[in-house]
Every structure is written in structure tokens, then in C-alpha cells.
Amino acid sequence: MAIPHAIPYQGSKRQLAEKIAPFIPSEIGRFIEPFAGSGALSLYMAYHNKANHFILNDINAPLMHLWDAILTNPHQLAEQYATLWHHQLGRERRYYDLVRLRFNKSHAPYYLLYLLARCVKASVRYNNDGEFNQSPDNRRKGKHPQTMKHDLLQTSALLRDKTRLYNQDYARILKLATPHDLVYLDPPYAGLAQKKTSRYIQTIDQSRFIQQLEWLNHAQIPFILSYDGKTGRTHFQKDLPVSLNLTHVELDAGRSSQQTLLGNHQITYESLYLSPALLDRLPSDLIQPKQLSLFEGIA
Numbered sequence: 001m002a003i004p005h006a007i008p009y010q011g012s013k014r015q016l017a018e019k020i021a022p023f024i025p026s027e028i029g030r031f032i033e034p035f036a037g038s039g040a041l042s043l044y045m046a047y048h049n050k051a052n053h054f055i056l057n058d059i060n061a062p063l064m065h066l067w068d069a070i071l072t073n074p075h076q077l078a079e080q081y082a083t084l085w086h087h088q089l090g091r092e093r094r095y096y097d098l099v100r101l102r103f104n105k106s107h108a109p110y111y112l113l114y115l116l117a118r119c120v121k122a123s124v125r126y127n128n129d130g131e132f133n134q135s136p137d138n139r140r141k142g143k144h145p146q147t148m149k150h151d152l153l154q155t156s157a158l159l160r161d162k163t164r165l166y167n168q169d170y171a172r173i174l175k176l177a178t179p180h181d182l183v184y185l186d187p188p189y190a191g192l193a194q195k196k197t198s199r200y201i202q203t204i205d206q207s208r209f210i211q212q213l214e215w216l217n218h219a220q221i222p223f224i225l226s227y228d229g230k231t232g233r234t235h236f237q238k239d240l241p242v243s244l245n246l247t248h249v250e251l252d253a254g255r256s257s258q259q260t261l262l263g264n265h266q267i268t269y270e271s272l273y274l275s276p277a278l279l280d281r282l283p284s285d286l287i288q289p290k291q292l293s294l295f296e297g298i299a
């Protein structure tokens, strides 16, 4: 069985999970994702039996209702998705618009699943009134119902009895963590936030975010932060104070599909920042000397 991914989600760490996992200590209490999205890291951890308890949280309420439906009633969700998928055939564009309209009225999880499976780049976009306004990808019909059913059932089997779901601001979830847990933070990119993107319901305030990281350090709670990326010479970098004492690791994330489409075959690098409490729990030979930049924050 491959790792299931029922929720198509732009920004998912699905492709990177394998490269992030070595930085997660072998014995952890709970694996906590305050910015869960599609929870790709949690799925990786559950699949490889690397954690037994999970907390998934996201500010996006319909997304967390979808998670709830996946964990508690995947069979019904699979049937609802299959009904939508079959009903669309022959009138895909009009049907997408109809489902989007219905979703904006009801926020029903099955509508969101269908929209994510069909929309451009699986990218969640809302207008200023909080309505989902992403367009369909007219080249695709969305994941076939059989495959979706398989992914939904497997996701549920992996996480059902081990996971607590929340729909809160991330800062409230951090207060649940203890030094035995591992917090994985994957906030929206600040570069996009500055452009006032409507990709996410809410973007984060950077100075408040840094205060939260300081608190995690103070409480000796280990965390991993996915924080920026660069493709070729384009840098999405943000300031992290030196005083946070984070270790910066660059992960080779392969070729950016967007750049490949534009004819550029550049490699994307993704930055991880490891907290001091985490470093104490990792084997000392894990961090290569050239990756080690303990005191090299970005001023």
C-alpha cells in the first residue's frame, strides 16, 4: 500500500515528507501539526509507524470538517464523492460551478472534496466574503471515485483512532504541546501573504509568529519549521531572529513544476529550521557540517 493522500492540496508536503522525517526523533509523544492542510507529514508518520498520536489543526473550518468526515465516516464520504463525480460527466464546467455555489451555502465536506479534486492546482482560494472562488481545471475530471475511495479508507485507517482534530488559530494549539511532543509548523509563505493572496482564509502575522516560536523555545518544546523556499535565484525568504537559535537545513525539493512549465529546469530548495530542544534529541551526526548554521540566523 502506498501512502494515501485523499485531500489534494497545494502546498502539501507530500513530496518532501521523506526528507523531513529523518529530523523527527524516534520516540515522540504526539505529532502536532498546527497548520495541517492535507496533513501530509502526519500521514507519512502514521504510515511508517513513527508516531501513535496526532493533533491536526487548521484555521480553515470546512477543511477540518472534511478531515472529520474522512476519519469518522469515509465510506459515506466516498459515496458522496462518487455521486458528484458521476453526475458531472458531460457537463463538467457547469457542474463545478453548481457544486461551488452549494459549497458556499452549506460548507458540506463532500463538496469541498470534489472542489479540491477539480480546481486549478488544488489551490484553495476564497474571496473577501469568504466564498470559495477558485476555478476548475478544465483538463481534469478529478480523481476517479475508486481511487478516492481507496485513499479515503486508507487515510481513515491510518489516523482514525490516533488523531484529535481542531479548528483553531495555531497559537492555541501550541499551548497543548509538551516537551515530549514534536510540533511541525508549515505556515503560509510570507511572500505570498505580503501580496495579500486569497489562497488561505487567513495569513499569519510574522512578529506574532516569532513570539510563538520564542515561547516554544522557552517551554523546551521541540519543533520543526518549514519556512521559505527558493527556486533558482528567486528567493522567498523571511526574517528569523538569531536569538531563536534555529538550525537551518536546506532540502532539495526537486524541480518546480511551475518552472518546468516555463521551460526552466531549476531545482527548488526548501528550508527547514530545527529548534534547539529538537537538536538535543537528534543524533549528533545527522546534521552535516555544511548544513549547520546554529548561530547563523537571518538578521
Ligand SMILES: C[S@@+](CC[C@H](N)C(=O)[O-])C[C@H]1O[C@@H](n2cnc3c(N)ncnc32)[C@H](O)[C@@H]1O
Pocket (backbone or CB within 6 Å): 009, 010, 011, 012, 013, 014, 034, 035, 036, 037, 038, 039, 040, 041, 057, 058, 059, 060, 168, 169, 170, 171, 186, 187, 188, 189, 200, 201, 202, 203, 204
Ligand atoms: C502551507 S499550508 C500547510 C500544508 C500542509 N503541510 C500539507 O501537507 O498539506 C498552510 C495551512 O495553514 C493554514 N492556516 C493559515 N493561517 C492559520 C492560522 N492562523 N492558524 C492555523 N492554520 C492556519 C491554512 O489554512 C493552510 O491550510
